[in-house]
Amino acid sequence: MQNSLTAFPFLVIPSRRKICGNWALPGFPAFGGRLHDNVLIIHPRDNVAVALRDLHPGEEAKGKGVSGLRVLNEIPASHKISLRDLAAGEEIVKYGEGVAVSARAIQKGEWVHTHNLESKRWRK
Amino acid sequence: MTEITGYLRPDGKVGVRNQVLVLATVSCVNGVIQRISREVPEAVCVPHAFGCGRGGPRDLQILFRVLSGMVRHPNVGAAVLIGLGCEIANTRNLTPLIKDCGKPVEMLNVQECGSLKTAQKGAEAARRFLTELKAQPRVPVSWDRLLVAMECGGSDAMSGVTANTALGAVSDWIVERGGTVIFGENTEMIGTDHILARRAKNAEVAERIVQMVKRADQLANDVMGNLAGVVISPGNMDGGMSTIAEKSMGCIFKGGSTVINQVVDYGEPPTEKGLVLQDGPGYDGDSMAGLAVSGAQVMFFSTGRGTPAGFPALPVIKVASNSRIYKAMPDDLDVNAGTLVEGKSRDALRDEMIALLARVVNGEKTKAEANGMEVFTFMTVHPPF
Numbered sequence: 001m002q003n004s005l006t007a008f009p010f011l012v013i014p015s016r017r018k019i020c021g022n023w024a025l026p027g028f029p030a031f032g033g034r035l036h037d038n039v040l041i042i043h044p045r046d047n048v049a050v051a052l053r054d055l056h057p058g059e060e061a062k063g064k065g066v067s068g069l070r071v072l073n074e075i076p077a078s079h080k081i082s083l084r085d086l087a088a089g090e091e092i093v094k095y096g097e098g099v100a101v102s103a104r105a106i107q108k109g110e111w112v113h114t115h116n117l118e119s120k121r122w123r124k
Numbered sequence: 125m126t127e128i129t130g131y132l133r134p135d136g137k138v139g140v141r142n143q144v145l146v147l148a149t150v151s152c153v154n155g156v157i158q159r160i161s162r163e164v165p166e167a168v169c170v171p172h173a174f175g176c177g178r179g180g181p182r183d184l185q186i187l188f189r190v191l192s193g194m195v196r197h198p199n200v201g202a203a204v205l206i207g208l209g210c211e212i213a214n215t216r217n218l219t220p221l222i223k224d225c226g227k228p229v230e231m232l233n234v235q236e237c238g239s240l241k242t243a244q245k246g247a248e249a250a251r252r253f254l255t256e257l258k259a260q261p262r263v264p265v266s267w268d269r270l271l272v273a274m275e276c277g278g279s280d281a282m283s284g285v286t287a288n289t290a291l292g293a294v295s296d297w298i299v300e301r302g303g304t305v306i307f308g309e310n311t312e313m314i315g316t317d318h319i320l321a322r323r324a325k326n327a328e329v330a331e332r333i334v335q336m337v338k339r340a341d342q343l344a345n346d347v348m349g350n351l352a353g354v355v356i357s358p359g360n361m362d363g364g365m366s367t368i369a370e371k372s373m374g375c376i377f378k379g380g381s382t383v384i385n386q387v388v389d390y391g392e393p394p395t396e397k398g399l400v401l402q403d404g405p406g407y408d409g410d411s412m413a414g415l416a417v418s419g420a421q422v423m424f425f426s427t428g429r430g431t432p433a434g435f436p437a438l439p440v441i442k443v444a445s446n447s448r449i450y451k452a453m454p455d456d457l458d459v460n461a462g463t464l465v466e467g468k469s470r471d472a473l474r475d476e477m478i479a480l481l482a483r484v485v486n487g488e489k490t491k492a493e494a495n496g497m498e499v500f501t502f503m504t505v506h507p508p509f
Contacts, residue, residue: 040465042289042377050285050364052465078281079364092366095284095377097319099370112366119315119367 039063039081043096048080048112050094055081061109073111080112092117126482129262130269130421133198134226138269140421140485141199142260143168143437144253146246149191149218150175150211153234157206159243160250167204167250168436170194170500176211177508187213189391190502192221193417195229199437201260202228202253204246209235228253262487268302268397270485273420274378275307277408280428280445281363284374287426287445287461293474294424294481295380299398305379306394306418308402308411310340312375315368320376320401325385332387336403378426390503391417405503408433412440413502422484424477432456433499434492439484442491443477458491 039049039061049066054077061069061081075081080094086106091098100117110116130138146169148157154171161169174187191213195203203222207215215231222229230249234242274291276283295305313320317337324330365371379399386396387403391414394400404414412435415423423438425431428445430453444450447462459477464470484490492498 037465037467040285042285076364078285080366092370094370095373096381097316097369097373099373100367113364114361114366117366119369 037063039066039069041065041083042094045093045096047083047086047090047093049083051075051077051079051081053077070109072107072109075111082106082108082110082112084108126479127264128267128270128482128485130265130485131198131201131260132263132265135196135224137198137419138265138421139198139201140270140487141437141439142201142257143199144250144257145170145194145197145200145203145437146250147191147194147203147205148172148175149205149207149213149215152176152208152211153206153239153242156234156239156243156246159240160204160206160246163243163247164250164254166254168200168498170436170498172500174502174504175208175213178212178504178506179509180506182505184212186390186503186505188218188221190413190417192218193391193419194436195222195227196225197416197437198419198421200227201257203230204249204253205229205231206242206246207231207233209233228256266302267298270298270303270422271306271394271418271420272298272303272481273306273412273415273418273423274426275408275411275415275423275440276309276312276375276378276426277411277433278427278429278431279375280449281360281365282445282462282465283426283428284365284371284377285445286464287428287443288374288378289470290443290459290461290464290473290477291378291424291426292380293470294477295378295399296382297474297478299380299382302397304394304397304400306388306400306402306415306420307376307379308390308404308414309375309406310336310403311344311406312372313337313401314341314344314372316372316376319369319373320384323382323384325383325396329384329387333384333401336387336401378424388418390414393419407503409499409501410503412438413500417502422481424481426461427457430456432492432495432497434490434497436498436500439490440492441477441480441484455495456491456497 041049055071055075085108086102088104090102092100103118130140131142144167146167148171151173157169157171232242317334321330321333382399385398386400390404416438423440426443430449434440442457443459444457450457450460
């Protein structure tokens with residue numbers, strides 16, 4: 001990261017995933033309730049779902065309103081998975097609102113993150 | 125629907141607690157407050173770091189608004205103000221701002237009789253008020269008399285997925301019953317101004333939202349320079365948030381989905397019902413004070429990494445975003461929204477939270493309340509002179 005943080009070399013920037021990600025460890029009791037759900041759709045308009053644990057290529061993503069969705073990449077817990085094929089330039093909808101735009105075509109089941117989308121805010 | 129009760133105040137407000145507040149007007153007298161707190165532990169004793177040494181108009185406005193707002197707070201039945209005498213926010217200057225609220229207020233100044241005698245007189249007044257307040261009855265009130273604050277802090281990647289969606293469902297429920305919901309933290313609205321503005325009641329409110337978020341954005345850049353990027357930090361991205369809009373959506377979702385009827389200034393009481401935004405900072409302590417002084421009688425506070433922070437005279441209901449932190453901090457967290465990824469439906473969790481809210485309104489202590497985890501600090505814009 002390029003910013004004035006380099007002036008404070010002793011600072012450790014906490015990683016939310018590493019520190020708080022234990023809830024998502026496979027086999028952790030948090031997932032004793034509904035073992036079959038591994039993704040969650042937050043809002044009915046959304047075209048992405050949230051991974052509830054680390055997802056692996058080839059396995060099926062399951063959750064309320066999700067069926068027949070094959071996972072295409074390694075998707076870390078709390079990251080997004082595409083619910084359908086998206087063309088380049090389409091809105092990524094989460095919380096029922098457009099939160100980003102796809103930078104290229106994204107396949108159903110693909111990991112959706114900074115590598116294949118861009119922020120509308122900082123789009124040049 | 126669950127019945128709720130409260131205390132009717134002379135100024136027409138409804139309190140859900142009947143506390144005796146013992147408040148310092150300036151940090152110089154904190155020792156006196158601490159003595160009173162040892163003598164009268166049932167009183168809500170509030171020492172703090174403010175009260176003088178600040179001359180800018182914005183800091184003075186906030187200082188007077190917060191100190192008088194604590195006395196005026198609906199959950200406070202009576203107050204003892206401990207002043208020094210020569211400070212800017214002294215009891216004389218505070219009097220015009222609190223005299224019309226109609227509740228008993230005792231004002232004492234250390235420069236008149238010294239610290240020990242002031243502590244003794246303050247403790248006597250607090251004890252007397254406690255006895256008087258015990259005689260006041262709770263009466264049934266309707267849900268539309270409630271102003272509920274929504275706050276998030278110590279967030280993690282699941283805060284926006286579980287806890288804040290649960291808070292949003294509760295917000296919608298309260299608004300539907302004619303109540304008021306308020307949330308602030310303008311830094312956590314950056315990137316969503318167009319979404320919030322679209323939900324505004326009218327063009328004026330929409331414009332106020334856009335200006336508020338623009339100023340928060342500008343301030344972040346002015347103060348932090350290129351560090352402003354940490355508002356969407358590598359840690360956030362590691363947690364799966366790809367853009368600032370996505371991160372902010374997770375924060376503003378706690379206010380639910382209803383029309384935004386008003387934007388109020390930091391600590392300013394809303395005049396509209398329904399969903400209201402506060403133009404206040406993201407830092408938990410400062411934000412809580414602003415929401416409390418706006419007149420919120422109860423607060424929901426979502427957290428993923430965990431925080432024990434409560435607020436004086438204000439019941440704060442802590443909502444965990446994941447089961448791990450809920451189990452790790454049993455003394456601090458009231459609700460586990462992590463159950464949303466374990467099969468519990470959002471409706472079921474929402475109904476449990478509303479039932480808990482009703483019990484808390486009716487007097488059940490939250491964990492932060494029961495364990496005395498109150499934090500009191502508030503927003504300033506300039507350093508003291």
